[in-house]
Amino acid sequence: MELVIIGNSSPFPGAQGACPGYLIRGEGANILLDCGPGTAAGLQEFCPVEELTGVILSHLHPDHSSDLFVLGFAMGLARREGRLPEPIPLYLPPGNTERLAALCEAFGNLMGFYREGFLFREYGEGSPAIGPFRCSFTPAQHNMEAHLVKISAGDRILTYSGDTGFDLKLTDFLAGTDLFLCEATLEPEEQKEPSSHLTAEQAGLLAAKAGVDRLLLTHFRPGADLDKKKRDAARSFSGPIDIALPGQRYRVETTR
Numbered sequence: 001m002e003l004v005i006i007g008n009s010s011p012f013p014g015a016q017g018a019c020p021g022y023l024i025r026g027e028g029a030n031i032l033l034d035c036g037p038g039t040a041a042g043l044q045e046f047c048p049v050e051e052l053t054g055v056i057l058s059h060l061h062p063d064h065s066s067d068l069f070v071l072g073f074a075m076g077l078a079r080r081e082g083r084l085p086e087p088i089p090l091y092l093p094p095g096n097t098e099r100l101a102a103l104c105e106a107f108g109n110l111m112g113f114y115r116e117g118f119l120f121r122e123y124g125e126g127s128p129a130i131g132p133f134r135c136s137f138t139p140a141q142h143n144m145e146a147h148l149v150k151i152s153a154g155d156r157i158l159t160y161s162g163d164t165g166f167d168l169k170l171t172d173f174l175a176g177t178d179l180f181l182c183e184a185t186l187e188p189e190e191q192k193e194p195s196s197h198l199t200a201e202q203a204g205l206l207a208a209k210a211g212v213d214r215l216l217l218t219h220f221r222p223g224a225d226l227d228k229k230k231r232d233a234a235r236s237f238s239g240p241i242d243i244a245l246p247g248q249r250y251r252v253e254t255t256r
């Protein structure tokens with residue numbers, strides 16, 4: 001399993017940057033995880049749209065979802081032009097299909113076209129499979145319905161925080177994670193309880209308490225001091241820490 005970083009910025013992209021978008025690929029599967037501004041373009045550096053096999057949105061905040069509306073055009077056209085044989089599953093948080101459909105209609109009755117490229121699905125208690133990957137979800141602590149996403153292949157596990165505040169109960173879901181892709185949005189002086197985002201130190205604390213192997217920080221405001229983010233996370237997590245940068249690739253490997 002390989003993770004490719006397409007974008008790491010939030011809540012807006014910096015120059016040449018992109019908001020959250022991550023490609024998880026391996027054994028013929030290409031899953032796009034979140035689809036923030038800049039993702040539709042950046043994705044194509046690594047994967048033609050017709051080779052996508054699934055899309056998962058952690059939540060509908062526009063920094064995680066707004067490029068879905070142009071990716072929908074690309075997928076619909078790929079289908080009409082015969083490059084995409086079947087629509088691919090698009091997984092949304094429970095109850096969010098209606099919300100997304102309302103947005104698609106507001107943009108000009110586009111739901112019909114988007115359905116040519118996407119099969120709209122909601123994730124619930126189950127663990128759907130996309131090719132060789134098993135996907136599971138748990139609710140995040142956020143200011144709208146949002147989820148953490150776990151993708152596993154055999155004994156290799158990648159877990160993505162999406163957007164979440166600090167909650168030690170999340171460590172149960174994180175247990176066994178080889179690579180934890182975790183937001184580190186807040187600066188220490190912005191920390192409060194409850195919160196809908198994490199500081200880098202809190203990301204490290206979650207990683208440490210859950211016993212994850214490796215921490216990969218993401219979801220930064222343009223101009224954030226990323227070396228400081230890494231130092232802050234190292235205060236609470238003694239394992240390997242990296243900063244997610246667009247274009248970087250990570251192999252998800254188990255050390256167990």
Ligand SMILES: [Zn+2]
Pocket residue numbers: 059061142146163
């Ligand atoms: Zn959010």
